[in-house]
Amino acid sequence: xxxxxxxxxxxxxxxxxxxxxxxxxxxxxxxxxxxxxxxxxxxxxxxxxxxxxxxxxxxxxxxxxxxxxxxxxxxxxxxxxxxxxxxxxxxxxxxxxxxxxxxxxxxxxxxxxxxxxxxxxxxxxxxxxxxxxxxxxxxxxxxxxxxxxxxxxxxxxxxxxxxxxxxxxxxxxxxxxxxxxxxxxxxxxxxxxxxxxxxxxxxxxxxxxxxxxxxxxxxxxxxxxxxxxxxxxxxxxxxxxxxxxxxxxxxxxxxxxxxxxxxxxxxxxxxxxxxxxxxxxxxxxxxxxxxxxxxxxxxxxxxxxxxxxxxxxxxxxxxxxxxxxxxxxxxxxxxxxxxxxxxx
Amino acid sequence: xxxxxxxxxxxxxxxxxxxxxxxxxxxxxxxxxxxxxxxxxxxxxxxxxxxxxxxxxxxxxxxxxxxxxxxxxxxxxxxxxxxxxxxxxxxxxxxxxxxxxxxxxxxxxxxxxxxxxxxxxxxxxxxxxxxxxxxxxxxxxxxxxxxxxxxxxxxxxxxxxxxxxxxxxxxxxxxxxxxxxxxxxxxxxxxxxxxxxxxxxxxxxxxxxxxxxxxxxxxxxxxxxxxxxxxxxxxxxxxxxxxxxxxxxxxxxxxxxxxxxxxxxxxxxxxxxxxxxxxxxxxxxxxxxxxxxxxxxxxxxxxxxxxxxxxxxxxxxxxxxxxxxxxxxxxxxxxxxxxxxxxx
Numbered sequence: 001x002x003x004x005x006x007x008x009x010x011x012x013x014x015x016x017x018x019x020x021x022x023x024x025x026x027x028x029x030x031x032x033x034x035x036x037x038x039x040x041x042x043x044x045x046x047x048x049x050x051x052x053x054x055x056x057x058x059x060x061x062x063x064x065x066x067x068x069x070x071x072x073x074x075x076x077x078x079x080x081x082x083x084x085x086x087x088x089x090x091x092x093x094x095x096x097x098x099x100x101x102x103x104x105x106x107x108x109x110x111x112x113x114x115x116x117x118x119x120x121x122x123x124x125x126x127x128x129x130x131x132x133x134x135x136x137x138x139x140x141x142x143x144x145x146x147x148x149x150x151x152x153x154x155x156x157x158x159x160x161x162x163x164x165x166x167x168x169x170x171x172x173x174x175x176x177x178x179x180x181x182x183x184x185x186x187x188x189x190x191x192x193x194x195x196x197x198x199x200x201x202x203x204x205x206x207x208x209x210x211x212x213x214x215x216x217x218x219x220x221x222x223x224x225x226x227x228x229x230x231x232x233x234x235x236x237x238x239x240x241x242x243x244x245x246x247x248x249x250x251x252x253x254x255x256x257x258x259x260x261x262x263x264x265x266x267x268x269x270x271x272x273x274x275x276x277x278x279x280x281x282x283x284x285x286x287x288x289x290x291x292x293x294x295x296x297x298x299x300x301x302x303x304x305x306x307x308x309x310x311x312x313x314x315x316x317x318x319x320x321x322x323x324x325x326x327x328x329x330x331x332x333x334x335x336x337x338x339x340x341x342x343x344x
Numbered sequence: 345x346x347x348x349x350x351x352x353x354x355x356x357x358x359x360x361x362x363x364x365x366x367x368x369x370x371x372x373x374x375x376x377x378x379x380x381x382x383x384x385x386x387x388x389x390x391x392x393x394x395x396x397x398x399x400x401x402x403x404x405x406x407x408x409x410x411x412x413x414x415x416x417x418x419x420x421x422x423x424x425x426x427x428x429x430x431x432x433x434x435x436x437x438x439x440x441x442x443x444x445x446x447x448x449x450x451x452x453x454x455x456x457x458x459x460x461x462x463x464x465x466x467x468x469x470x471x472x473x474x475x476x477x478x479x480x481x482x483x484x485x486x487x488x489x490x491x492x493x494x495x496x497x498x499x500x501x502x503x504x505x506x507x508x509x510x511x512x513x514x515x516x517x518x519x520x521x522x523x524x525x526x527x528x529x530x531x532x533x534x535x536x537x538x539x540x541x542x543x544x545x546x547x548x549x550x551x552x553x554x555x556x557x558x559x560x561x562x563x564x565x566x567x568x569x570x571x572x573x574x575x576x577x578x579x580x581x582x583x584x585x586x587x588x589x590x591x592x593x594x595x596x597x598x599x600x601x602x603x604x605x606x607x608x609x610x611x612x613x614x615x616x617x618x619x620x621x622x623x624x625x626x627x628x629x630x631x632x633x634x635x636x637x638x639x640x641x642x643x644x645x646x647x648x649x650x651x652x653x654x655x656x657x658x659x660x661x662x663x664x665x666x667x668x669x670x671x672x673x674x675x676x677x678x679x680x681x682x683x684x685x686x687x688x
Contacts, residue, residue: 074562151604195564208608218418219608220539220564231600231623238627240604256575260495260584262606264552264563279575283582 042188044339045181051295051337054330055185058293062268063192069291071268073193078269079259079280080186082200082207082224084315085273085297086215087178088167090306092314094174095206096138098161100127102145105157110144119144147227147244151205154242158209172342175214181338182271182297186215189269197267199258200224201251201276205242223258225250251276256283266292273297274315281320281329294329296320301335386532388683389525395639395681398674399529402637406612407536413635415612417537422613423603423624424530426544426551426568428659429617429641430559431522432511434650436658438518439550440482442505444471446489449501454488463488491571491588495549498586502553516686519558525682526615526641530559533613541611543602544568545595545620549586567602569594595620600627610636617641618659625664625673638673640664645679 046052061069062076083089103113103122113119118137121129130137146154162175170177186196196217200207204224211217228245231238250258256279259267270277270284273296281294296317299308310318324331334341390396405413406420427433447457447466457463462481465473474481490498506519514521530540540561544551548568555561572589575582594602600623603611614621614628617640625638640661643652654662668675678685 074556204605204608212418220606222608226605229601229604231597231604231627233623233626233630236630238600238630240600253575256582256584257573260573260575261548261570262564264548264566279577282577283575286577286580286582 042191043181043184045184047337047339049337051330051332055293055295058269058291059189059192059194062291071290075265075268075290076189076192076194077197077263077265077267078189078194079197079199079263079267079271079284080182081272081274081277081280082198082202084299085179085271085277086182086186086198087174088170088305089315090308091169093202094167094177095202097165097167097174098158098206099141099145100130101161101165102157103141106145143244146203147242149242151229151240151242154205155209158206162210162214175210177342178214179297179338180340180343183215183343185271186217190216194269195221197221197223197259197263199250199255199280201249201254203227204250223250223262225254253279255280259283269293269295271295271297272320273299274317275319278320278323282327285328294327295332296324296329297332298334300333301338301341303335304341305334307335386535387525387528389528391681391683393681395674395676399637399639402613402635403533403536403538406635415634419609419612419634420533420536420538421541421607421609421611422533422538423541423543423607423611423615423628424526425616425618425621425624426542426546428643429523429615429621430526430530430542431518432514432649433659434652435513437546438511438521439546441509441511441518442502442550443485443489444474445505445509446501447485450489487588490547490549491586493586495573495584495586498549499553502550506554506558519554521686522558523641523682524684524687527559527687529615530561534560538613539565541565541567541603541607543594543599543624545593545599547571548594567594567606569598597623599624603627613637613639615639615641616664617643618661619663622664622667626671629671629673638671639676640668640673641676642678644677645682645685647679648685649678651679 043052043056061067062071064070080086083093087094100122103119107113107119107123110119113123118130118133118140121127121133122141130141162173164173166173167177189196196215198207198211198215198217198221200223202224204222204226207224208219208222211222212219226247228243228247229240230243231240233239248254248258255277259280266287267284268290269292270281272280277296281296285292285294298317298321299306299315301307308315309321310316320329321331323329387396387400405411406415408414424430427437431438444466447463451457451463451467454463457467462474462477462484465471465477466485474485506517508517510517511521533540540559542551542555542559542561542565544567546568548566548570551568552563552566555566556563570591572587572591573584574587575584577583592598592602596619599621603624610631611628612634613636614625616622616624621640625640629636629638642661642665643650643659645651652659653665654660664673665675667673
């Protein structure tokens with residue numbers, strides 16, 4: 001057990017410092033729509049500032065066969081981090097909220113949890129006590145909720161949770177805390193022949209359960225951290241079981257490796273929001289042949305969302321912020337560049 | 345080293361029994377075309393027998409929204425084994441021929457190989473002596489030619505080899521030993537909205553280097569056995585290096601796991617030719633919801649190709665042959681069902 005799930009510790013490392021930094025507004029101010037014709041504007045939730053202009057110029061030149069920056073259809077690959085890039089991640093990764101809720105749902109089958117930490121504190125709803133247990137507690141919780149379970153059963157439990165579970169502060173369902181400007185960007189890229197991929201430090205199975213419905217990204221285009229799995233044929237039925245063994249950590253320098261393993265080509269566009277995405281942007285934008293685009297979503301909006309970067313325990317953006325300019329990466333200022341944050 | 349590359353031993357296990365079973369004809373007899381209109385016939389290299397009819401009926405009903413067997417576009421996934429299903433595999437897996445040629449190409453950098461087995465025998469062209477060395481020899485050869493190498497360098501070496509290397513018996517380039525009827529089937533499925541995937545026991549990087557050009561299957565839709573990899577940024581350039589550590593064995597019960605990891609959905613059509621594909625067909629055809637199709641290519645043609653099944657060391661088809669009928673799997677009789685084997 002000790003050696004297992006260390007990838008989830010990586011994933012969750014910030015969550016240990018559970019604190020009061022979370023200041024998400026319950027009633028996010030929606031800035032008014034401008035008079036831009038939405039038919040003609042592929043990114044209506046983006047303000048008409050530099051970020052939007054650079055994105056559109058990049059895409060238009062990449063699909064123009066007479067342009068020097070033309071990218072053939074088969075090479076139009078765009079990769080996106082998930083937590084903090086496509087949906088929220090504060091005050092703790094949503095996958096961890098799922099794990100806590102699973103402990104509650106599974107408690108009837110585990111009467112011993114009532115007297116056993118960290119499950120006892122989860123069941124009492126005392127998350128500060130859970131977090132005080134550090135990595136060891138989180139490993140136990142993730143192991144109990146994410147492994148030794150048929151894949152299909154796990155998938156159904158994620159689907160059921162995302163259909164109903166709500167964020168404690170915003171009151172929105174977690175899957176309604178996806179970023180509207182990013183939904184538009186995904187759609188815009190696909191309408192220009194790009195395949196859109198998720199490359200997340202989060203668990204691949206967790207994201208795949210809802211990515212097609214929420215983002216229009218099929219499971220085959222989701223890359224994430226993973227544990228091993230085994231196939232068996234039981235009582236006339238095939239079954240894939242998730243095992244308590246680490247398979248792959250898709251974070252930091254793992255992201256280019258995940259891209260190489262799943263896509264086998266270098267992306268043309270990479271979008272992230274934290275230093276865990278640094279190598280993904282680096283791999284993308286320093287590879288030759290085509291002109292390429294790297295973007296960091298900078299969480300600058302303390303009114304409609306949460307402002308955080310170099311000092312945050314979750315989604316820390318320090319090295320990326322320092323090097324963005326010299327690396328030619330575009331910083332998207334959430335407060336200035338986004339007219340709205342969440343879908344209406 | 346001992347623990348490494350065992351997956352390649354699995355891959356190559358038949359090759360150890362290198363023998364004189366190879367009887368591929370140098371001048372394959374091309375059966376005459378019938379008068380079928382090729383414009384209207386999606387599978388012109390297939391004879392108008394049961395196999396072709398069943399395949400076409402299955403596809404047509406799967407795309408007919410009024411039919412009870414309709415499959416939505418997002419679920420139209422077809423998976424294909426590679427060796428023996430999409431191209432030849434006798435008298436030894438073509439990837440092993442590549443490895444032997446790499447040893448020769450790398451020999452100048454390794455003067456010590458002249459006096460060291462198994463490299464010495466490879467360099468002398470004495471393949472029977474190489475094979476006599478058993479698994480240990482093959483592990484050494486694969487380790488020397490497939491790892492501790494930047495991915496891009498490996499890819500270029502595979503591309504260079506496939507562009508020129510020829511099969512010792514047929515005289516054709518290996519990439520011209522793909523099966524014409526299967527090229528037509530891949531194209532037919534794609535024209536009906538199916539995504540076509542390779543699920544091979546062979547090395548994923550080896551196949552990806554030429555799959556898009558030869559099969560129209562991009563690297564992202566190739567699943568195979570793999571070794572680990574690492575990312576580094578050196579002298580201003582990103583580099584993925586292949587490491588001498590096993591990552592995944594995509595054979596037998598590993599194939600459903602590989603499908604789960606890369607696709608995240610159960611295929612609708614699965615095609616193989618050996619018992620290493622048994623679980624892939626089982627996983628595909630026993631999963632519920634949609635009607636599904638399992639096919640085994642049965643190598644019955646000793647004139648135009650090689651006839652082999654239950655007694656073969658490579659591509660053994662025994663359990664699959666026994667169970668095909670009771671499992672509802674279609675056996676494609678290469679001699680009777682294919683008008684031609686290779687592209688003109």
